[in-house]
Amino acid sequence: MIFHFDNIAATLISGVIVLMLVGMQMRSREVNIEQTAFVTAKGQALELGDWLQQDLGNAGAGVPINEQFIEDYEVDAVTENTKRFSFQRKISEADAAPTLITYELLEGETIVVKGDTVQLYQVQRCEGAATCPAGSSDVNGKSPAGLTYFRIDLLDENGGAWTAGTSNAYYLRIRFSITSSFGLSDRDHLRETHWGTVLPVRARDS
């Protein structure tokens, strides 16, 4: 009889152990997925940031000093995202004249995170047009489609908001947030990764 009770007790305890091991395995998989999703989003953010730095860091290149190179700047009043930013720059030193570069923010799909609907965006870049023409073949570059926030600010020499419209500001401040396109769950802590920098404007005399 004691032998049977011993068996039963050991079986029950073993069952608990198996459940614990299964729970550990599932939790470990969740964290691994979250880490992978975060690293992917971080990689995308750093790559996009590098690309924006290279491009916007040369905004005004080839434009005579103090001539206007910012052509269009449009901000969404509700989301405060930058919807369109157009500027002139020479792509290479051999170019005869500056090229008009336009960044446009497009709405993508929506995702649900912890009951909240989050709108995703994608930035597309095109050359030679004030608005990007329809059709992906006319676009010269696209960001990942997981942007949740994209903002370009024009700043004065003190770092304050530029109030003179599209005339040449002293600095461009770029900020954006990217979320992972997979693996998001309500138990994840870091759902977005953020990036920001400030770039001086070249086409100024001081």
Next chain:
Amino acid sequence: MQQTLLALLALIITVFLSYNQERSMIHAKGAMIDAEMEVMASGVALQVLEFIGHGAFDEQTTDDAKVTLTSELTSAGSFGASGRCDVSAPIETTYPYTVCDDIDDFHQMVMEHVPFVLQSDTVFFDVTAEVQYVDANGDAATGATFNKKVVVTVQHAGLKQYLKTPVLLSRTFSYERMRRS
């Protein structure tokens, strides 16, 4: 009874394994948060360096004045403006840009709560800056040179600092490149 004892031993080992796993997951999440804060702090540091570098190289070179000898430059002991220079936006109205108009005015600058604005939230950082003369190799110089190195240190502001180690970013500004032709 033996089986029960062995099962209990296995249970204890499993509890320890679970505890260690939870600790490693907390450590991994802490590393992720640290990486995120580092990127934001780097952005703040870059921003501050850009604003500091916007000024003249030295007080003697403001208003496009030219300097040909290092002896004409501000001595290292006189670095720092008479007031508190701050590059956070909006700029302090008490110490406007007319006072903090060259690089060494920002020596020993302490800025608290510099914002990194996100869409729905803002993260604040504390920033300090040090300015020193360096030689052509980037080593600290004993006297004035035509190269000033600015070191910006950024730490997460607040009681609980999510950035384990402060982010340091430095840039050397050379008068040769900043001189007006």
